[in-house]
Amino acid sequence: MMKSALVTGGSRGIGRSICQKLAIELGYHVLINYQGNEAAARETLDMVEISGGSGEIIKFDVGNAEEVNAALGAWVEKYPEAVVEVVVNNAGIAKDGLFMWMTPEDWSSVLHISLQGFYNVTNFFIQKMLRKRYGRIINVVSVSGVKGTAGQVNYSAAKAGVIGATKALAQEVAKRNITVNAVAPGFIRTDMTQDMDEKELAKLIPLNRFGEVEEVADLVCFLASSKSGYITGEVININGGIYS
Template sequence: MKCAIITGGSRGIGRAICLKLAEEKNYHILINYTSNEAAASETLEKVKALGSTGEILKFDVGNAEETKNILTEWQETHPNAIVEVIVNNAGITRDGLFMWMSTEDWNSVINTSLNGFYNVTNFFIQKLLRNKYGRVINMVSVSGVKGTAGQTNYSAAKGALVAATKALAQEVAKRNITVNAVAPGFIKTDMTQDFNEDELKAMIPANRFGEAEEVADLVAFLASKKSSYITGEIININGGIYS
């Protein structure tokens, strides 16, 4: 059984990625979530409605012990399963000016985006190397590429993930494993629902927010065999807001 794991897969861009990969029917979809079980179950139902298979895995990617325990347990109950695609999508924001930023707001954001990448990818990486095939896709952000005021913590976490993507790509390329990052700009999701779209779209050359499905299309391409000569890349998907 070939599998794709999508962290933070219950809603928004994560859900769109689960559904896009389900549509292609190449993989059993592992939907990771932390707290919203109803949303995760709904995503799973949609995956099945598309004629694919899947399951939900509850763990906090930022919690190293919990991540290892749940993934080990899953692996032991599915000895023949091979995870070929890892989409590190889980992320949180705790926005605010740096001078008033609490230690907790700094650590929680770094922990989910950056340590979450380590905890999940490191668990599977030796198996990918033995299998001589894999696709690692890290969801970063325009904030991690150009920096965004009021998001020093989020920009730091995503910027570090950009550098990690480039480094890991060089380590594993010989084994037919690609590692790329996708950097969305303003995409219509729960995370951006409080943003003033009319005000912000004036600074976007495409003059609109992106759709989660548009991001999912790009991720699905990077998860496919068609993208085998692309690695170590950070692909911006932002309507021209930053290039």
């Protein structure tokens, strides 16, 4: 039986580090999801394999239910003995701007990837996890979803929606030994934050620095492990102390 883990948006940044940790530290065969950047996804796979791990890339748009079902359905058919024990919903996009100037597309596309993406991917696996009586679902949200961030009404709404879904689903599936948790990063050094004034923003952070992707991945890896079996329905902040 090939024990596997799926990481959406796994080709870069936080997702890439999560893929590496799940493969190397927990021994999972990692499904590295990507939507458009195949080169980055293959680079992630190379990093996993060089470190002695196992994985493969899988292309689909998390917000497109037909693509999700087709890609994951084909994978399940190809590996009938495999079991996906861990699902990390990490894919997300940001289209920042003041709400009064926000276009319908900027609103709906951000919610579609994070919130509809959570539904499409998690719903595909949930009955399988229930039958196996084991599963780990980890949703990567944001400090914006916890406290709200000006200029990110769409992103804050999307991540807050996933937080609510996390807490509700955790109660539905706990009796079958499935945990559902969310990780809420603050400022993390990634492609998404590279244009920010890190030196200035660090003054707002009690720990006085941006976080590293490896630190978020370590937390996700813990929640994906058997050590976290009594933790469910939680939103764990990893933000250097920023709350308001």
